[in-house]
Amino acid sequence: MSELPSDPPRLRMILDFLDERVARNQTIGVYLSMQQKAVRHALSVAEGQAEAARQQPRLHGRGALSSSAAGPAPSRRERGSAGFMIERRRTPRGPEEAAVHQDDCTMTSDHIHRVTAHDARLALTDAQLEACPFCRPDTELGIFD
Incomplete structure (x- = not known):
């Protein structure tokens, strides 16, 4: 880092600026972590729906679904989630x-x-x-x- 000023008012101003930047970067990090978690959830849902879509014709063929038009919502096991x-x-x-x-x-x-x-x-x-x-x-x- 370049040479710092020697007077307290300018040093405090620099310190306040750096503190604000550190806080802003932490906020961005928290936001990115939340977005990352949301994308992981969306991916698991999408993969579960794809798995259910692959299994659905097989379930219809065996007559395992009820006679209602839409059929019941897939269970967590059918979506690939059982834990x-x-x-x-x-x-x-x-x-x-x-x-x-x-x-x-x-x-x-x-x-x-x-x-x-x-x-x-x-x-x-x-x-x-x-x-x-x-x-x-x-x-x-x-x-x-």
Whole structure:
């Protein structure tokens, strides 16, 4: 860096400018992370729809769908999604498990670990973790209050 001025007012002005730039770049980083998460979700939905479209003619051929004109919406298994996640929250004592989500939920933080349906069911019943109110893993697992 070039030579800095020696007077405090100009040094403070430079420092304020640099602080503003750092904050702006952090904001941009958060925004880009949110966009990245949205694109990943859209990709998983699109891939799930493509998988369902490939399986649909086969399901019609076996007569597995109901007789309604549109048929039922594809299940998560038919869309290729059958897993669950447990979200962890940071605390002063370290990460703690906080909520259970379906694996295609976009309302999670970056601190998650994937679990089986059995482990998700145990977490919701034994550890009394909250179920995500958006993706409703408790309903998917057949756990009703």
